Amino acid sequence: MKLYMKYVFLLLKSQMQYMSSFIMMVISQFFTPFALLAGIYFLFERFGSIGGYSMFEVFLCYSIIGMCFSIATCFARGFDVFANMIRTGSFDRILVRPRSTVLQILGGNLDLKRVGHFIHSILLLVIAIMQAPIDWSITKGIVLFNMIVSGTLIFSAVYLLQATAAFWTTEALEVANIFTHGIKEHASYPLDIFPKWITVFFTFIIPFGTVNYLPLEFILDRTEGSPLIYLLIPFAGGLFILPCLMFWQFGIKKYTSTGS
């Protein structure tokens, strides 16, 4: 952990050398999602609601997913561009060092411009919390926090899977975009507006349902029964990262250098 902090500090320092460019990126990251948001807004203006959800309830979902996405993309950037490392052979250097590979790759890259997207999401979250008709309680606050943590873990796990695939393909797997950028765009809507097979897939295979559906229902008071389950469900989703880490270790065992 201490080592990772050191990595982060160094990366921060190096990226801050290009201050003006950094600020422009952040501003752009802040404003870009407004196009999608405007789209959602106009659709609600036209249609009123979606599958029983009102606009601010969807905004709640949108902002949570946006936060998870921006945090994960910022810190797991190294895995996002990992295929390059395989192709150029620089992964070999990491293997010979006596530290964990995951730590080194996480520490090797930081996508700080995502701060812009993160601030955008926080802003929307505040608006949604103020406008959506929800009786807030401490339990709900904790559930919300858990949702964000677990969503971030799931996004990171997807990046990890994408990177692991590169052990076999040696190139970036564009299809993985479906699960990162695709989810960022489409998981803004609660999962139950989709047909069953998509719901099942995103609950049991890649468990985003544990973020943007089950606990959301609890926050919106659409559930009965003990709140304990809803406190724990996001954690179950976050556990998804464990098999992904195991798969990563398996991938390393199978790895043969491209030798370039």
Add this chain to the structure above:
Amino acid sequence: MKKYLSLLKVRFLNNLQYRAAAIGGLVTQFFWGIMLVYIFRAFYGNSSVSDGMSFQELVTFVWLQQGFLSFIFLYDWDYELLEMITTGGICYELIRPVNLYSVWYVKLLSKRVARGLLCFAPVILLGFLMPEPYTMSLPYDAVALLLFVVTLLLSLLLIVAISMLIFISIFVTLSPVGSISIFATIGEFFAGMTIPIPFMPIWLQKVCMFLPFRYTADLPLRVYSGNIRAGDAVVGIAIQTVWIVGLVILGNLCMKRVTRLSMVQGG
């Protein structure tokens, strides 16, 4: 002219090589299409009509949009060109006895054509094979189909002209791609790529009419299903042509100025 045509052919064949990338793109676009039609299904709820666009027209819109994405998508960065600008490789281009604008234009065009031809048929086919009510429908009539093809091809020429202006602006500002991508996003929005233009409020629809973006995506996609009638489509074709000519001339002028003033980045 001949040299540009042969360049177009060579680049086209070259780009056809990237089949793995094309398959990746294909899967992504098909998935994207599915998600979009489901989201809109949920918005429409039990009704199948909304003023402006029926659900059937919308589904067809989405499948065409995904299938012909590379013909109408603004958000496409050619990393080869970007690298040329930022590393100074551009000076080799400058000493060649060709018009730099035309060369770049042809490069961008061939890339889009190659990718489009690899992708569109499978996506459209899958669109036709989708279960009701998510099935793509046939063109409104033969005239609509013809007008669709014409407007789509003009769209392609127009979108390349617009992205050329973006590239030229990078040339001047040397700003990172990320920070100008916001302009691409705005362009996409006004092109009706984020949500179809009939879903926007009237005042915004009027804004769209005065910008070139709508003529790169919205027009062909809605002509196909008859959502835009033949008469309006013909007017649209005229406007498309004017924009293409205007923006190409503008791009050429900017390019001339820029190359005269530019300093090559060393390295």
